[in-house]
Amino acid sequence: MVFSVGSRSLYDVLELEPTASVEALESSYKRLMSEVENAELVLYTIEDDVDFAGQKAELQMAYEVLTNREKRAEYDRYVGGKARNATANMMAAGLQGATRRVDVGEGGASTPRSVRGAASVSMREPLSCADSKSEIGIRAKAAADAVAKSYGLRALAPDIRDEEPAPRSNKVLKEPVPLSNTVLKEPVPPEEMAAVSGVGVQEQKTPLGEKGTAPIAIRSSEKKPNKLGASVSAVDRISKRFQAFKSIDSKARTYRPDLELLEQIRGTEGFDGSTLMRLRQSSGASIDDIAEITKINKRYLNAIEQNDLNVLPPKVYVQGFIRQFAQALQLSPQEVSASYMELYKSHPNKG
Amino acid sequence: MFSQTDTQLSTQLGATGGQGQSIIAIGGGKGGIGKSLIAANLGVHLATNGRSAVLVDADFGGSNLHTCIGIRPPEVTLSDFVNRKVKLLEDVVSDTGIPGLGLISGALDVLGAANPKYTQKLRLLREIARLDVDYVIVDLGGGTGFNTLDFFLIADHGILTVVPEPTSIENTYRFIKAAYYRRLKTVKLGGNTKSLIDEVMREEGGRGLKTPADLVTFVGEKDPDAGDILRKEMSAFPLKLVVNQVRCPEEHQLGASISAACKKYFGVPMEFLGSIPYDDSVWQSVRKKKPVVLEHPHSEASLSIKNVAKSVGMN
Numbered sequence: 001m002v003f004s005v006g007s008r009s010l011y012d013v014l015e016l017e018p019t020a021s022v023e024a025l026e027s028s029y030k031r032l033m034s035e036v037e038n039a040e041l042v043l044y045t046i047e048d049d050v051d052f053a054g055q056k057a058e059l060q061m062a063y064e065v066l067t068n069r070e071k072r073a074e075y076d077r078y079v080g081g082k083a084r085n086a087t088a089n090m091m092a093a094g095l096q097g098a099t100r101r102v103d104v105g106e107g108g109a110s111t112p113r114s115v116r117g118a119a120s121v122s123m124r125e126p127l128s129c130a131d132s133k134s135e136i137g138i139r140a141k142a143a144a145d146a147v148a149k150s151y152g153l154r155a156l157a158p159d160i161r162d163e164e165p166a167p168r169s170n171k172v173l174k175e176p177v178p179l180s181n182t183v184l185k186e187p188v189p190p191e192e193m194a195a196v197s198g199v200g201v202q203e204q205k206t207p208l209g210e211k212g213t214a215p216i217a218i219r220s221s222e223k224k225p226n227k228l229g230a231s232v233s234a235v236d237r238i239s240k241r242f243q244a245f246k247s248i249d250s251k252a253r254t255y256r257p258d259l260e261l262l263e264q265i266r267g268t269e270g271f272d273g274s275t276l277m278r279l280r281q282s283s284g285a286s287i288d289d290i291a292e293i294t295k296i297n298k299r300y301l302n303a304i305e306q307n308d309l310n311v312l313p314p315k316v317y318v319q320g321f322i323r324q325f326a327q328a329l330q331l332s333p334q335e336v337s338a339s340y341m342e343l344y345k346s347h348p349n350k351g
Numbered sequence: 352m353f354s355q356t357d358t359q360l361s362t363q364l365g366a367t368g369g370q371g372q373s374i375i376a377i378g379g380g381k382g383g384i385g386k387s388l389i390a391a392n393l394g395v396h397l398a399t400n401g402r403s404a405v406l407v408d409a410d411f412g413g414s415n416l417h418t419c420i421g422i423r424p425p426e427v428t429l430s431d432f433v434n435r436k437v438k439l440l441e442d443v444v445s446d447t448g449i450p451g452l453g454l455i456s457g458a459l460d461v462l463g464a465a466n467p468k469y470t471q472k473l474r475l476l477r478e479i480a481r482l483d484v485d486y487v488i489v490d491l492g493g494g495t496g497f498n499t500l501d502f503f504l505i506a507d508h509g510i511l512t513v514v515p516e517p518t519s520i521e522n523t524y525r526f527i528k529a530a531y532y533r534r535l536k537t538v539k540l541g542g543n544t545k546s547l548i549d550e551v552m553r554e555e556g557g558r559g560l561k562t563p564a565d566l567v568t569f570v571g572e573k574d575p576d577a578g579d580i581l582r583k584e585m586s587a588f589p590l591k592l593v594v595n596q597v598r599c600p601e602e603h604q605l606g607a608s609i610s611a612a613c614k615k616y617f618g619v620p621m622e623f624l625g626s627i628p629y630d631d632s633v634w635q636s637v638r639k640k641k642p643v644v645l646e647h648p649h650s651e652a653s654l655s656i657k658n659v660a661k662s663v664g665m666n
Contacts, residue, residue: 034601035604038604039608041605044517045521046562
């Protein structure tokens with residue numbers, strides 16, 4: 001379940017920064033777990049659709065990985081690499097769809113923060129800028145920072161600056177840099193953003209480039225202190241989070257594998273890479289489609305299907321991948337991962 | 352569902368709070384969650400603070416409030432009043448051995464006494480509201496029968512007891528819904544709206560109306576004025592909440608969460624009065640048939656019960 005909430009990092013799950021101490025992780029885990037448990041107790045008869053078990057499993061997974069020194073180091077390395085890849089891809093693609101990348105799969109408050117971050121860096125801060133080429137580079141960094149943040153990697157931002165290919169000059173821009181159309185070819189519709197983030201939309205549309213305003217105007221989320229205290233906001237937050245997931249889910253296309261094939265596989269081979277591939281093909285989904293839904297790198301998806309375990313990251317991530325793969329095909333994550341992980345265990349270098 | 356006798360009930364439910372007297376009903380929809388214990392100890396606490404109070408055991412089928420304060424089953428009970436063996440309600444008030452505190456015991460083992468007739472109930476409700484004491488504390492039985500709901504609805508403070516268990520919380524929501532719908536019977540509305548509600552209630556769920564809030568919205572769309580009246584009724588619903596048998600710090604949050612969920616999903620405000628911790632002193636005093644506020648006055652449970660009393664202005 002590592003990546004079961006799209007691009008939310010394990011740090012996001014525990015609502016902490018990647019620099020958080022073990023003590024902070026433990027207390028955050030305890031607090032959030034008891035919030036979910038209380039909310040479950042209070043809401044389970046009146047709110048049918050909230051996946052409390054999934055939320056608890058997420059917290060459990062985040063806690064187990066991040067409080068284990070080795071697992072945490074592995075995770076940080078892995079996520080760091082993933083975010084850097086995403087950054088490089090965006091630079092190469094001239095930032096097309098950068099905000100889309102931040103948007104998809106995010107729940108709760110981190111999306112608007114990341115998006116605001118991306119937009120405001122170029123508006124607010126006096127930036128070194130020699131020509132239009134480096135201007136794009138700056139925006140690339142801003143967006144990349146936002147992506148990095150969405151993976152829980154605040155510390156990554158300076159690294160990206162160091163790697164910037166465009167030459168710096170001493171000239172400082174006095175005017176804020178307007179966001180141009182080249183930056184955001186695919187602005188996220190405000191109503192979509194509101195649906196995902198759970199915050200209100202102030203304006204339908206702001207003209208791009210005018211007075212340096214960002215294309216997406218988002219009113220800050222209502223954070224009025226509630227007199228009933230923390231547990232009330234837990235109820236609100238959980239239902240809001242759930243709404244966000246639901247709105248994302250409803251947009252994704254559903255793929256269903258051939259049921260006869262599924263029964264046949266269940267009865268004989270069990271779930272390994274090749275049977276998962278056959279099931280995927282029977283559902284009409286391409287590897288790209290599954291990658292889009294699960295946000296898992298295609299290289300790993302291919303490795304899973306080829307049973308090429310050497311390419312795959314450590315076991316804890318693979319388990320999450322398999323579960324997500326299964327979910328994307330409307331299969332039982334528990335059933336598929338149990339079966340696939342047997343195979344994983346029997347591999348000489350793994351297990 | 353609505354009959355001509357509703358007018359009488361309506362009058363009765365509206366006729367509370369006279370003579371400076373307050374009626375506090377303790378309910379909760381489920382058995383074994385501490386309703387009788389809280390009722391008894393609130394009464395004892397008030398009496399020892401120099402106020403006059405009468406405990407009414409309205410758990411007709413399972414009376415045992417007398418045991419909570421350590422007295423034998425009284426010889427006169429509510430059934431004597433209901434069956435007109437005695438004329439006045441005062442005549443069935445038993446002495447409790449605690450100055451200032453009386454007890455009206457529930458009907459004991461008399462076949463049929465657990466189900467008073469409608470007119471008998473009206474007479475009882477009327478007389479309860481006339482008792483000349485500072486506080487009348489009504490201990491309700493479990494479930495959502497009309498008798499239980501009506502005693503809850505005549506109260507100035509309807510206190511719901513809940514324990515941190517799914518069964519108890521589920522029954523609490525059920526109780527709130529039932530009590531609200533029952534209360535609507537007493538609201539004066541135009542004939543059309545009444546029959547509209549009547550119709551909706553008969554096929555509850557059939558129109559996707561899951562909660563009181565849905566009903567109010569539905570009626571408001573058909574008749575905005577009637578919607579306003581229902582909305583006002585909803586916010587004037589004197590619901591309070593006490594969470595009993597709290598065992599860990601996290602569970603202290605539960606009351607606020609239930610209260611928020613009640614407002615959010617049902618549209619009904621419910622004031623959270625406080626939690627009462629799970630405390631060995633409670634079962635120890637129950638075994639001895641003594642009220643915990645006397646037996647262990649400084650225990651956490653006793654202090655919390657006193658705080659609950661304070662938070663509804665009883666001291």
